[in-house]
Amino acid sequence: METIKIQGTEDTPKIILDAGNDIMEISGRSLPEDVSSFYEPVLNWLNEYAENPKKKTVFNFKLTYFNTASSKLLLDILMKLEEMHEKGQDVVIRWHFPEDDEDMAEAGEEYAEIVDVPFEQVPY
Amino acid sequence: MDNKKDVKGFLEFVYEFYKSMKAHEITLVYEGEIxxxxxxxxxxxTESNMSKEDEPNSVQRxxxxxxxxxxxxxxxxADDFTSNDYLFSGRGIFLVSKGENEYSVTTGNAVENDKIEYLTELLENINRMDKEELKELYKRQMKEGRLSEKGxxxxxxxxxxxKTNKELEYHFLPISDDTSFFLLTSTISRSDN
Incomplete structure (x- = not known):
């Protein structure tokens, strides 16, 4: 399937969705002007991927900042992954955060409480 | 002659404005469309200023x-206005000030009077909540809330x-029979914890 590669900017994250190479990653900063349209391709890609996923799916979040509007869209992405997990697929979420950033660590913990998916916290 | 006087008066005002900004430790002020x-x-x-001044990462964030x-x-x-008043739509005042112990971020924008009750209730409700309650409210709102048309x-x-762990300070001042100026100020402690 199609690979998505979006370069990061000062207000939008870098996104790589590459099923062939098992890379799924959202990293950097997220405060896009229009969150819904920015994340729409990601959700569409995941919908398509979910129909025919790899044996194991590892989705990496490595964000340094996201605004409240983005937090809602990140939850939509996580819920999509939860859906796959509920269907019996092997899905893992890796939540990377700077080790001195308690708020980002806590944000990961909160998501882990909301969605029922294997969730790994990875300080760096 | 008159014009010269006006210019002088204006420049004096600018100097007063400058002094007043200094007195209130204002580092950034803006009025207009946001x-x-x-x-x-x-x-x-603001980020590059803070980083130049070696502000702790947690404070910068x-x-x-x-x-x-x-x-x-x-x-x-700010543009939820039904009055079609161009001056108010999406506009407001925005200030950042930096004191010895804290940063303050202050906004002001016009709101319709019938929103005051809703805003007051919302802010009071949030102010009453402790850390754990706020966390639950955030989670619930993220799950159940919907993005508005403007995102x-x-x-x-x-x-x-x-993020600030401090009460939201706010104030409404009357503009006209239908509208008020809504001011909100948030303070961020400069100590690293």
Whole structure:
């Protein structure tokens, strides 16, 4: 399937969705002007991927900042992954955060409480 | 002659304004339309100043968070006007001040009087909540809330209180029979914890 590669900017994250190479990653900063349209391709890609996923799916979040509007869209992405997990697929979420950033660590913990998916916290 | 006098008066006002800014330790002030470009410009300006001054990372992050949410509050809500008053739509005043112990981020924008009750209740409710309650409210709102047409998630005030760990200070001042000026100020402690 199609690979998505979006370069990061000062207000939008870098996104790589590459099923062939098992890379799924959202990293950097997220405060896009229009969150819904920015994340729409990601959700569409995941919908398509979910129909025919790899044996194991590892989705990496490595964000340094996201605004409240983005937090809602990140939850939509996580819920999509939860859906796959509920269907019996092997899905893992890796939540990377700077080790001195308690708020980002806590944000990961909160998501882990909301969605029922294997969730790994990875300080760096 | 008169013109010269006017110019002089204006320049004197500018100097008073400058002194007043210094007295209140204001590092950034803006009045006008708040757009995404403005949000990006102000946050990156403040960020580079803080980083030059070796402000702790955690303080920088909190100031950044609060600035973005405050600016987006205005850009997403200040134009909910039915009165079609061009002057008010998406506009407001935005101030950042830096004191010895804390940063303050202050916004002001016109609101219709019939929103005052709703806003007061919302802010009071958030102010009453402790850390754990705020966390639950944030989670619930993120799950159940819907993005508004302008992309607001209804999470901004909750996030500001959580990040600053301080009550949201606000005030309404009358503009006319139908409208008031809504002021909100958030303070971020400069000590690293």
């Amino acid at each position: 757009t995404h470009q403005i949000t990006k410009a102000f946050t990156s300006l 909190k100031v950044f968070h609060v600035m973005v949410e405050c600016l987006q509050n205005i850009s997403k809500h 607001g998630a209804g999470l901004g005030f909750i996030d500001i209180k959580r």
